[in-house]
Amino acid sequence: MKFQYRLMLWSLLFVWLDAAALDATDGVRVTPLAKETTSWDGKPIVYPEGQAEMTALLVEIAPGAQTGWHCHRVPNFAYMREGTLELTLDDGRVKWLQAGEALSEVVNRAQRPESRQRSGKARRVLHGYRWHPSVG
Secondary structure, three states: HHHHHHHHHHHHHHOOOOOOOOOOOOOOOOOOOOOOOEOOOOOOOOOOOOEEEEEEEEEEOOOOEOOOOEOOOOOOEEEEOOOEEEEEOOOOOOOEEEOEEEEEEOOOOOEEEEEEOOOOOOOEEEEEEEEEEOOO
């Protein structure tokens, strides 16, 4: 529970505050992980209209396992905590995500993350957003 609380706080800090706006003080160090205007396939990040909902997930993928083909309908980003993932797009392009790296996920196109490790889980923190269409 303590980890989940810390993860939620860091997620909110990363998403809602611009790291440059934080003052450097004793005991506080801010390291920007990503600041993007496009997803990793080069398409612009566009937010849909409607009510937003934020979800933070810790995704653990065993060695040799994969999530299967899937598609994100709205912008989100991932931070790789441990291990290495091979991200494959529906057009065959591949991106490697290493521990300590962050990226803007692709939107509205199929992708498949796969752990290429021989041992240990690939751990990825995925920050996702969901929109509910506006009413009216």
